[in-house]
Amino acid sequence: MMKRKFTPRRAPFVLLAFFLILFLAGIALGEPTRVLEQAWSICLSCIGIG
Amino acid sequence: MEIVRKLVQTLWVFLVNGFLGLPPDPQYLSRPAQGDLFAGPQLLFLSGGHHLLPTGSLQQLLLSIRFSLETGNYYLGTFVVGSMGILGAAFGRLICGWACPFGLFQELLHKIPSVKLPVPKILTWGKYGFLALFVVILPLVVVDEFGLGAPWFCNTSVRPGPWRPASPCSSSSRT
Numbered sequence: 294m295m296k297r298k299f300t301p302r303r304a305p306f307v308l309l310a311f312f313l314i315l316f317l318a319g320i321a322l323g324e325p326t327r328v329l330e331q332a333w334s335i336c337l338s339c340i341g342i343g
Numbered sequence: 344m345e346i347v348r349k350l351v352q353t354l355w356v357f358l359v360n361g362f363l364g365l366p367p368d369p370q371y372l373s374r375p376a377q378g379d380l381f382a383g384p385q386l387l388f389l390s391g392g393h394h395l396l397p398t399g400s401l402q403q404l405l406l407s408i409r410f411s412l413e414t415g416n417y418y419l420g421t422f423v424v425g426s427m428g429i430l431g432a433a434f435g436r437l438i439c440g441w442a443c444p445f446g447l448f449q450e451l452l453h454k455i456p457s458v459k460l461p462v463p464k465i466l467t468w469g470k471y472g473f474l475a476l477f478v479v480i481l482p483l484v485v486v487d488e489f490g491l492g493a494p495w496f497c498n499t500s501v502r503p504g505p506w507r508p509a510s511p512c513s514s515s516s517r518t
Contacts, residue, residue, distance in 0.1 A: 319422020
């Protein structure tokens with residue numbers, strides 16, 4: 294009986310590594326702080342309250 | 344299995360929207376959002392602001408990119424794109440089926456007995472064009488006298504009502 298050879302796909306790991314680099318670069322540039330700063334205030338009229 | 348999936352989806356609705364510090368804080372609207380990016384909608388009445396809409400966040404970074412670069416800050420959206428890419432590459436459509444509140448909402452709507460129309464072919468690819476145009480191109484290209492773009496995606500496609508799509512979207516949408 295022949296054993297099926299398992300060959301892992303390489304593309305997901307390459308993509309993961311690529312996006313991980315982007316993610317870390319963003320953190321190094323201080324982007325999360327900026328994203329949260331932009332989330333600080335809420336336009337009340339935009340959410341149907343004001 | 345379908346029941347388990349529905350339960351998990353419902354659990355995710357509360358996990359990503361719920362403010363665990365009960366009783367509800369009356370000042371919750373003025374609290375900053377916390378935590379990481381989440382691709383689903385957030386419910387206003389469960390507002391905990393623990394997660395942010397990545398498309399809204401990306402749009403906000405891109406519309407103010409000129410201002411950021413002029414002030415020496417390189418906010419190019421790499422953190423947001425990286426977050427989305429990591430989740431997408433690691434989990435794929437698992438998130439859509441098991442963790443997206445919008446998916447749950449759509450599935451429940453689909454259960455309403457009514458005529459179901461097929462999606463036109465153009466819309467299957469049109470969503471990518473829409474994303475590119477309203478999240479990337481228009482906020483980058485169409486700017487005012489101060490060099491700031493407009494939140495096209497939030498203004499045109501996200502009108503929250505009971506849904507609070509994300510704080511970055513709601514923060515500077517112009518009506």
